[in-house]
Amino acid sequence: MILFMLRMALKNALRHRLRALLTLAGIALAILSFGLLSTVVSAWYAGADAASDKRLITRSAISLVFPLPINYGEKIRAVEGVTSVSWANWFGGVYIEEKNFFPQFAIEPTSYLRLYPEFHLEDAELAAFIRDRQGCVVGRKLAQRFGWKIGDRIPLRGTIYAGNWSFIVRGIYTGRDSGTDENQFFFHWTYLNEWITQRYPRRGNSSGVFVIGIRDGGEAALISERVDSLFRNSLAETLTETEKAFQLGFVAMTESIVLAIQLVSYVVILIIMAVMANTMAMSARERTAEYATLKALGFSPGVIGWLILVESLLLCAIGAGIGISLTWPAVRAVGQALDNLFPVFNVANSTVWLQVAAALVVALSAATIPAWRAMQVRIVDGLRAVG
Amino acid sequence: MSQPAVSLRHVSKHYLRGGQVIDVLKDIDFDIAPGDFLALMGPSGSGKSTLLNLIAGIDQPSGGQIIVDQVDIATLAEAELADWRASHVGFIFQFYNLMPVLNAQENVELPLMLTTLNARQRKEHASLALEMVGLSDRSSHYPNELSGGQQQRVAIARALVSDPSLIVADEPTGDLDRKSAGEILDLLGQLNTELGKTIIMVTHDGRAAERAHAIRHLEKGELSALEMLQPAKV
Amino acid sequence: MRLSRIPLHYVWRNLFTRKLTTVLTAGGMALVVFVFATVLMLEAGLKQTLTATGLAENVVAIRKGSQTEIQSGLSRQEASIIESSAPIALNAMGRQLSSREAVVLISLQKKGGTCSKSDPPTPPCTNKPANIVVRGVGAQGLAIRPQAKLIEGRRFLPGSAEIMVGRAIADGFEGVQLGASLHFARRDWTVVGIFDAGKTGFNSEIWGDAEQMMQAFRRLNYSALVFQLRDTDAYASTQKKLEADQRLTAEYKRETQFYADQSKVMASFISILGSVLSAIFSVGAIIGAMITMYAAVANRTGEIGTLRALGYRRRSVMLAFLLEALFLALLGGVVGLILASFMQFFAVSTMNWQTFAELAFSFTLTPIIVLKSLLFALLMGMLGGFLPALRAARLQIVDALRAA
Incomplete structure (x- = not known):
């Protein structure tokens, strides 16, 4: 009986070949774009997801644009529970054109890269970078994007630090896994600092953020408080939080956009729900007489309902199957086009589950009204619909 | 003394159309003996199809009793009625009402899905039924690959495959040419004489009605007297 | 047909x-x-x-190549040179309609964000920081921005640690109601007024006295100089003249263009x-x-x-x-x-x-x-x-x- 119903439902589903094809295309497209939009949303959180719980970020309590005195580093290092300290400055340079955006940081090379083991650099390249004051290290994707090789000279136009800068690529780092940002650019903090101190002595010897390595992630709140209390009521008060909280703070600043994309991804499901419900409603209506005949032969209304539901599930399963399997190539293509915007752009497992759930919801909701109608229709009325 | 196969007692049926009560059937009262072959005739709108639907259990009367094989089907609940139809009634429709997505064999098997028979047994029964209507060689054909007469024969095979005692036919020849109609009527006569099925047939074709044992005329919801015919000679 | x-x-x-x-x-x-x-x-x-944020007759001067006011720096000397050589409109009292401004960003919590500062954000605690523009404006800063209208309280007093907040800030953020005080740059700043600048970016800003901001943030340079032209058509010639001046390292845009560029x-x-x-x-x-x-x-x-x-x-x-x-x-x-x-x-x-x-x-x-x-x-x-x-x-x- 079950096998029979499955076969009949499948045959019914594919009865109008053009309609089935159009519906499948619609479902596949909707599930695919839902998957893409979900991937965009998760890409937004990539920084927070990749954050280590053994790292804290200290910044100015006023806001990120205010620097902290470099001698804070020594004081932080002495705090109980802190294992290492490094620092970084946002540079904000422009490579040829403004649209070539990528993040650049002036760092203290040895301690910074030790704090970020996910940026993997060959020992020889690391040594070469540490040796060269004008050297820089770039991510694999970034190097690919502009075709940079080791030894290349990279010109940057400063926006915060006006002038023309140039750096020599000494190393290309690779990410530990697909969640690592391979789109960053690092150079020597001392190089930047000398430039600043020469021109604006008062602005020198400062850093944008301190990165703190801690022994135990469980102590994060305690250590943050210890660090901040060190500088309370000083000229530059600090705000220390876990790297994850720091990254989530960034996400929160553009929260409305994430929210909008999420909303829109549900709208596409609603659209396909309407299309699918329409397909099912029309098919069921055209088959009113057949369903009435089945009922006359003694089949219960429940069987009719299942027949319609299974048909809907089959269509959605095939459509969603196509849509989901197209997600990976599509994400790869879109990821390449947008890698300056989203350095990490991968299909998450949860995205696939969401796609499956969405398809299921579409199938069930599309079948509900037609199934209910077909179950309700009186045999005599149904038979009259012949011809 | 055998019980009547079907007995109707004070059966009435009315509809509400636009706030008006329309009486389709008024106080219908008659018996059909087992093994009978009855033709119901009457002009359009006389209520003959409604009467047939009531006896077949696909419509419910507004009042009265319909006793088929000692069961008052007017009192059965929807689900019970469905089970009852599956085991007691075979249907033949004017437009055959075959499932277009199933082939002949599968269409005939359809009523057997509601029994406890296994797949092999269902196949055997269906083949046998198709053989009886002379369509063994068409068992894998789909309805749109068959002529009207052939489709109706598949429908007859479907009606008898579950071995019901009662077969109802609503204008079974209404959509067929004369030659095919003749073949279908022959087949119905065979079911009646050789298998002893009780048959009730609605028709407006006098030629078709002549094949029955008896004719009843319906006029404005009321039944005329029974008109006995000689059993048709094959 | x-x-x-x-x-x-x-x-x-x-x-x-x-x-x-x-x-x-x-x-x-x-x-x-x-x-x-x-x-x-x-x-x-x-x-x-x-x-709508900008007026066509206003010109914004920032350091060349800095793109935004935040990244810009303009010395007192440069500001004076510009003010003396540009055809700046005068008010009824004969004062030049120009404003030397100090623009910084501070971090504020959006409404619904309830975290204490160093906690990891665990639900129901949500950390919703946002960077808010704090604009220290000169004496004529309000006069050259007539689109901003006071709707509650009063204007800040020049030379005091008083501030007024834009309507979008007042509606969307914690702790900025009238009479509240914000702590930044080692000072407490009292909210004395709320202004509505209609559908403009100014509605998302906090305004105070420029010189007070410079002191508090220990800045030597202004972020920008905004001035009103006597004749709006004089923009092109003014720009040419100022760019030719060797003592200046600034760039000049109409205020309308300046803000349009920022949203590109x-x-x-x-x-x-x-x-x-x-x-x-x-x-x-x-x-x-x-x-x-x-x-x-x-x-x-x-x-x-x-x-x-x-x-x-x-x-x-x-x-x-x-x-x-x-x-x-x-x-x-x-x-x-x-x-x-x-x-x-x-x-x-x-x-x-x-x-x-x-x-x-x-x-x-x-x-x-x-x-x-x-x-x-x-x-x-x-x-x-x-x-x-x-x-x-x-x-x-x-x-x-x-x-x-």
Whole structure:
């Protein structure tokens, strides 16, 4: 009986070949774009997801644009529970054109890269970078994007630090896994600092953020408080939080956009729900007489309902199957086009589950009204619909 | 003394159309003996199809009793009625009402899905039924690959495959040419004489009605007297 | 085109007979039009906000290449040179309408963000920081921005640690109500007023006294100099003159242009995202329309045969079905627009990537958007209805009648 119903439902589903094809295309497209939009949303959180719980970020309590005195580093290092300290400055340079955006940081090379083991650099390249004051290290994707090789000279136009800068690529780092940002650019903090101190002595010897390595992630709140209390009521008060909280703070600043994309991804499901419900409603209506005949032969209304539901599930399963399997190539293509915007752009497992759930919801909701109608229709009325 | 196969007692049926009560059937009262072959005739709108639907259990009367094989089907609940139809009634429709997505064999098997028979047994029964209507060689054909007469024969095979005692036919020849109609009527006569099925047939074709044992005329919801015919000679 | 040759009432009534199908198909289209219109409204709202922020007669001077006020630095000396050589408008008292400004970003918590500062954000605690522009303005800073109107409290007193906040800040952030005090740069700043600058970026700013800010933040350089031209047409000549001056390292833009440039990245992001989404979604809706119209043709094959037998031409039949699809689309378009028009009650507040500062703007429905959305809907109907209509027109009368 079950096998029979499955076969009949499948045959019914594919009865109008053009309609089935159009519906499948619609479902596949909707599930695919839902998957893409979900991937965009998760890409937004990539920084927070990749954050280590053994790292804290200290910044100015006023806001990120205010620097902290470099001698804070020594004081932080002495705090109980802190294992290492490094620092970084946002540079904000422009490579040829403004649209070539990528993040650049002036760092203290040895301690910074030790704090970020996910940026993997060959020992020889690391040594070469540490040796060269004008050297820089770039991510694999970034190097690919502009075709940079080791030894290349990279010109940057400063926006915060006006002038023309140039750096020599000494190393290309690779990410530990697909969640690592391979789109960053690092150079020597001392190089930047000398430039600043020469021109604006008062602005020198400062850093944008301190990165703190801690022994135990469980102590994060305690250590943050210890660090901040060190500088309370000083000229530059600090705000220390876990790297994850720091990254989530960034996400929160553009929260409305994430929210909008999420909303829109549900709208596409609603659209396909309407299309699918329409397909099912029309098919069921055209088959009113057949369903009435089945009922006359003694089949219960429940069987009719299942027949319609299974048909809907089959269509959605095939459509969603196509849509989901197209997600990976599509994400790869879109990821390449947008890698300056989203350095990490991968299909998450949860995205696939969401796609499956969405398809299921579409199938069930599309079948509900037609199934209910077909179950309700009186045999005599149904038979009259012949011809 | 055998019980009547079907007995109707004070059966009435009315509809509400636009706030008006329309009486389709008024106080219908008659018996059909087992093994009978009855033709119901009457002009359009006389209520003959409604009467047939009531006896077949696909419509419910507004009042009265319909006793088929000692069961008052007017009192059965929807689900019970469905089970009852599956085991007691075979249907033949004017437009055959075959499932277009199933082939002949599968269409005939359809009523057997509601029994406890296994797949092999269902196949055997269906083949046998198709053989009886002379369509063994068409068992894998789909309805749109068959002529009207052939489709109706598949429908007859479907009606008898579950071995019901009662077969109802609503204008079974209404959509067929004369030659095919003749073949279908022959087949119905065979079911009646050789298998002893009780048959009730609605028709407006006098030629078709002549094949029955008896004719009843319906006029404005009321039944005329029974008109006995000689059993048709094959 | 002889429209009388098309049974219009036939077209119209068919839509009403198939209620569920009509609702579902038009509903799908309505959602697509909704997304389409909403994105356009967002783009329009952003553009309107940023162009309305500036006045054409005002000129902003920032350090060359710094792109934003935050990154800019302008020495007192440079500010004086500009003020002495540009044709700056004077007020009734004979003072130059120019404002030396100090612009910084501070971090504030959005409403709904309830975390103490160093806690990891665990629910229900949500950390919602936003970077807010704090603008220290000169004595004439308010005079050259007449669009900002005080709606509560009073103006800040020059030379005091008083501030006034924009309306979007007052509505959307914690701890900025009248009389509250904000602690930054080792001082407590008292909120003495709330101003409404209409649909402008200033609504997302906090204003105070420039010299006080410079002291508190220990700055030597201003961020920008904003001045009003005596004659708005004098911009080009003024720019030329100032750029030729060897002592100056600034660049000069009309205030309107300055703010429009700051939204370029965001505007193009919205517009690209919007058009990609609209394109993809509309394919879905077109498919929906196609399914519906193909079914309509199939179900009414007999009727088509009858119409043709009665003397209707192929073209009339085609137009009838095309019109049906267009009606359907128009219905979807109108419903989608009505839905979208409710979005005008909402405002978006987000970080502008170019300035890192919070910016609030609203969905703005313009007549052009209404027109574009309806045309978009009709286009969907056209694309979805064309092939099915063609099929209807191509049916042979005899075959069609036989299906009746």
